[in-house]
Amino acid sequence: MAGIGFSSALSSTRSFWTSCLVSETHIGRTMPGKLLHRKNLNIKAEVSYVNAEEAKKLISVEEYTILDVRDKSQYDRAHIKSCYHVPLFIENQDNDFGTILKRTVHNNFSGLFFGLPFTKLNPDFVQSVKSQFSPGSKLLLVCQEGLRSAVAAKELEQAGFQNIACITSGLQAVKPGTFDSVGTTELKDAGKGGLITVQGKISAVLGTVLVCAYLFITFFPEQAEKLFQIAPVS
Secondary structure (H helix, E strand, C coil): CHHHHHHHHHHHHHHHHHHHCEEEEECCEEEEEECCCCCCCCCCCCCEEECHHHHHHHHHCCCCEEEECCCHHHHHHEEECCCEECCCEEECCCCCHHHHHHHHHHHHCHHHHHCCCCEEECCCHHHHHHHHCCCCCEEEEECCCCHHHHHHHHHHHHCCCCEEEEECCCHHHCCCCCCCEEECCCHHHCCCCCHHHHHHHHHHHHHHHHHHHHHHHHHCHHHHHHHHHHCCCC
């Protein structure tokens, strides 16, 4: 009886461990008698940050496509020739009271002096990119300062895009002539707008006038004195 009890216990133990054993498929072959260990492989692509010269090599050698994520105003001032444009931020034209108040304050300060539009995050950014590119596409993201392209890269990375690169410090760090561009100004100056650009031009004109006046007085003192005598005294 003791032998029968011991045999039954042994049989139960073997049945228990047998139930834990499963077959593991390995390269089309079935390997019986191995414990199945599930492994979740999470392959995550890393965004590459490059300078302007390295970016040119990505375009010419590795056939990366340029995707400009700046807002429309900066894109219109200057952009790299043959690039695609999908803005990360779009102009905010919402008409709720809070937005109207913020837009008014913005337009009277940042908008007036720096020419910056009042924007909001583009809710269709990722979907717009997906409609034009596959997840395996090689994309070089560009913006003016390098911040928006980094945010856009993170959004696309989470959406499954695996070959993404950004220009460090953005187009403001790109020397003139590095890329073929389209627009009314250099790529590095595309972020400048509003009164600050007018102020710069006025300062340049006044500076030129003052220098010319100084040289005239220095080298032609007699003529300068006659001009001062002719000038009406209030």
